[in-house]
Amino acid sequence: MIFFATLTVLGVSVALCLVRAIKGPTPFDRILSISSIGTIIAIGISVHGFAFERPDFVDISLMYILLNFLGTIAILRYYKIKRKKSNVL
Amino acid sequence: MSYNYIELITLILLAIGCFFILSGSLGLIKLPDVFSRIHAAGLIDTLGSGFIVLALIIYSGFSLLSLKLLLIPIFLIFTSPVTGHAIALFAHESGYKPKGKNKK
Amino acid sequence: MAKPNKDSLKTLSFITYFIILFVFWFILSGYLKTLLLFFGVISVLFVFWMSYRAKALEEDSLPLKIILRLPFYWIWLFKEIFKSGITTTALIWNGKYSPQLITVKASQKNRTGIANYANAITLTPGTVTIEVDKKTFLVHALSKKLSEDLQTDDMNKVITDLDR
Amino acid sequence: MNFLLINFFLISLLLVTTFFIFKTTSLISVVALTGAFTLLCSAIYVNLDAVDVAFTEAAVGSGISTILMVMAAAKLPEGKKNKLINLFPSIILAVSISLILIIIIANLPLLGDPNAPIHLHVVPEYLKESKDFFHIPNVVTNILASYRGFDTLGETIVIFTAGLGVIALLTSNTLNRKTNFKKNNKKNER
Numbered sequence: 174m175i176f177f178a179t180l181t182v183l184g185v186s187v188a189l190c191l192v193r194a195i196k197g198p199t200p201f202d203r204i205l206s207i208s209s210i211g212t213i214i215a216i217g218i219s220v221h222g223f224a225f226e227r228p229d230f231v232d233i234s235l236m237y238i239l240l241n242f243l244g245t246i247a248i249l250r251y252y253k254i255k256r257k258k259s260n261v262l
Numbered sequence: 263m264s265y266n267y268i269e270l271i272t273l274i275l276l277a278i279g280c281f282f283i284l285s286g287s288l289g290l291i292k293l294p295d296v297f298s299r300i301h302a303a304g305l306i307d308t309l310g311s312g313f314i315v316l317a318l319i320i321y322s323g324f325s326l327l328s329l330k331l332l333l334i335p336i337f338l339i340f341t342s343p344v345t346g347h348a349i350a351l352f353a354h355e356s357g358y359k360p361k362g363k364n365k366k
Numbered sequence: 367m368a369k370p371n372k373d374s375l376k377t378l379s380f381i382t383y384f385i386i387l388f389v390f391w392f393i394l395s396g397y398l399k400t401l402l403l404f405f406g407v408i409s410v411l412f413v414f415w416m417s418y419r420a421k422a423l424e425e426d427s428l429p430l431k432i433i434l435r436l437p438f439y440w441i442w443l444f445k446e447i448f449k450s451g452i453t454t455t456a457l458i459w460n461g462k463y464s465p466q467l468i469t470v471k472a473s474q475k476n477r478t479g480i481a482n483y484a485n486a487i488t489l490t491p492g493t494v495t496i497e498v499d500k501k502t503f504l505v506h507a508l509s510k511k512l513s514e515d516l517q518t519d520d521m522n523k524v525i526t527d528l529d530r
Numbered sequence: 531m532n533f534l535l536i537n538f539f540l541i542s543l544l545l546v547t548t549f550f551i552f553k554t555t556s557l558i559s560v561v562a563l564t565g566a567f568t569l570l571c572s573a574i575y576v577n578l579d580a581v582d583v584a585f586t587e588a589a590v591g592s593g594i595s596t597i598l599m600v601m602a603a604a605k606l607p608e609g610k611k612n613k614l615i616n617l618f619p620s621i622i623l624a625v626s627i628s629l630i631l632i633i634i635i636a637n638l639p640l641l642g643d644p645n646a647p648i649h650l651h652v653v654p655e656y657l658k659e660s661k662d663f664f665h666i667p668n669v670v671t672n673i674l675a676s677y678r679g680f681d682t683l684g685e686t687i688v689i690f691t692a693g694l695g696v697i698a699l700l701t702s703n704t705l706n707r708k709t710n711f712k713k714n715n716k717k718n719e720r
Contacts, residue, residue: 175269175272175273175276176276177532178276179276179279179280179314180536182280182283182284183280183283184536184539185284185287186283186284186286186287186306187287187543188543189284189287189288189290189291190287190290191543191546191547191566192291193290193291193299194562194563194566195546195547195550195563197559199296199353199358200556200558200559200562201296201349201352201353201356201358202296202299203559203562203563204349204562205290205296205299205300205303205349206290206299206303207562207563207565207566207569208303208345209286209287209290209303209306209307210566210569211565211569211592212306212307212311212338213283213287213306214569214570214573215334216283216310216311216314216315216334217573218573218576219315219318219331219334220314220318221536221576221577223318223321223322224532225533228322228327229581230576230581231327231330231331231334232330232394233572233576233581233584233585233588234334235330235333235334235337235394236585236588236589237569237572237588238334238337238338238341239337239341240588240589240592240593241569241592242337242341242344242345243592243593243597244565244592244593244596244597245345245348245349246344246345246348247593247596247597247600248558248561248562248565248596248600249348249349249352250597250600250604251558251561251600251603251604252352252355252356253352254601254604255604256355281455282451282455285455285458285459286458288458288459289454289458292458292461293458293463294465295465297465297494297496297506298463298465298506298508300494300506301454301491301492301493301494301508302454302458302491304488304489304490304491304492304494305451305454305455305458305491308447308451308489308491309447309448309451309491326393326396329393330393330394333390333393339489342488342489343484343485343486343488343489344485346488346494347484347485347488347494347495347496350494350495350496350506351496351497354496354497354504360465360467360506361465397667399665401665402665402666402667
């Protein structure tokens with residue numbers, strides 16, 4: 174039962190982060206809140222595994238964290254490429 | 263009897279972790295600019311996830327599963343500062359200035 | 367302690383890296399059959415070769431000197447994260463934040479130490495390293511108390527001592 | 531019950547995200563929101579017990595396709611605003627496709643029904659025998675790598691070729707070459 178309460182709180186936090194991701198005036202706000210959403214969902218998956226008594230789902234949440242990191246860095250690479258381009262031209 | 267102790271500790275740790283995650287995501291909404299919001303995201307990444315994973319480790323007991331769970335905060339500790347620093351750096355380079363007074 | 371040969375240090379760090387990779391593989395799989403262990407060794411060797419080819423493996427990347435002091439440092443870091451996390455949470459809930467920019471000087475000798483210090487600053491909630499210019503950091507802090515905590519130079523000393 | 535509630539919550543978040551992907555005009559924000567979309571999708575797959583699909587969705591959606599879209603966005607010229615063109619044909623297309631999907635879903639067996647045809651054909655055999663036969667613990671791996679080995683080989687060759695093409699297109703070398711070309715052009719104009 175406690176795990177379902179935890180899942181509810183995590184869901185509320187994901188919704189709050191999503192508000193910032195939608196509203197965010199700058200793109201950096203969006204990137205930041207999406208990486209936070211990724212972290213919360215990764216933790217939520219492992220809690221979900223415990224709640225439904227199948228704790229093997231930890232593997233996915235591990236991979237999730239790594240891929241979330243990779244995606245965030247990939248999106249930020251856009252600005253690096255832009256910087257390089259403007260220097261060359 | 264001992265089972266009840268474990269459940270109680272799990273409950274307390276989960277509550278602390280939930281509190282930190284909730285205040286982190288509240289901070290994402292409340293704080294004024296990008297640079298301040300990075301602090302709130304860091305709060306979610308370090309303390310919130312740390313306490314929840316600690317609760318899960320105590321609940322599951324010592325096994326291979328708890329080692330896997332332990333890997334989650336280790337990865338987060340390695341990846342979280344890199345993301346935060348990269349976002350701050352590129353936001354600063356794109357010309358966004360942090361609000362508030364600047365002291366040199 | 368006699369000064370170790372550079373090549374032997376390199377070999378030692380390679381072996382440590384291999385062991386860390388294999389332990390990681392074993393935690394993820396958790397099977398103790400001959401065939402599967404063989405596959406695991408093959409995949410670990412592949413990753414090892416890839417990181418050797420990407421030149422990610424130098425004696426700088428796995429500092430064996432500090433590996434014994436690392437657990438104590440981590441415990442200290444967790445304590446620090448917890449303390450400043452509570453301060454940041456209070457600031458978020460009562461809304462009395464006053465964000466400010468400060469500059470911090472680092473006194474580490476090599477690049478690993480400087481990266482370590484910058485990451486530690488970012489990892490504690492409430493302070494973020496924005497730019498690194500050789501040995502000076504531009505740091506964004508959420509309130510005056512947090513920035514004063516940083517300027518007392520405690521963290522700098524601990525991380526410099528780590529790499530004696 | 532809880533299962534349904536979680537599903538409902540995630541799908542409503544997904545709808546909100548989709549709506550705002552549609553409304554945003556900044557390119558990089560669209561890429562970032564697509565990342566959030568994929569994350570929510572694979573959370574739904576985990577909730578539906580499709581663990582391997584969730585793995586694939588996270589790897590392909592959040593890893594590879596984000597990188598591809600970012601590299602493509604970086605090559606586009608700057609300073610042009612997205613304009614919404616005539617939406618009427620695409621709305622008709624979307625509505626008709628979703629109607630067809632709803633009709634198909636109504637004819638499917640229930641989720642987790644043990645008497646569904648997919649659970650009665652060869653699956654029990656695979657589940658029972660494959661572990662002793664090939665000594666590999668994961669049944670899905672067994673089916674993909676052993677029973678359908680040739681099929682998987684073909685698929686991997688296709689994916690490998692696609693990956694090679696992408697690498698050839700998107701290495702930084704091509705970016706530099708293009709900019710050097712532009713530089714030379716400018717010199718010639720002078």
